[in-house]
Amino acid sequence: MKNRTSEWLREAKIVSKILSNAPVLDSNKDLHSFYLFQGLLSLPGIR
Numbered sequence: 001m002k003n004r005t006s007e008w009l010r011e012a013k014i015v016s017k018i019l020s021n022a023p024v025l026d027s028n029k030d031l032h033s034f035y036l037f038q039g040l041l042s043l044p045g046i047r
Contacts, residue, residue, distance in 0.1 A: 008040070011040070012040055015036065015039065015040065016036070019032070019036060
C-alpha cells in the first residue's frame with residue numbers, strides 16, 4: 001500500500017509540474033484543480 005502511494009505521489013508531482021508550466025487563468029484554477037484531481041483518479045493503480 002505504501003509503495004503504491006509513493007508511486008501515486010511521484011505521478012502527481014510529474015502531472016503538477018507539467019500543469020504548472022502550462023498557462024492557466026486564475027479564474028479557471030478551481031476547475032483546473034478539479035480536472036487534475038479527476039485525472040489523478042484515473043491513473044492506473046489508484047483503484
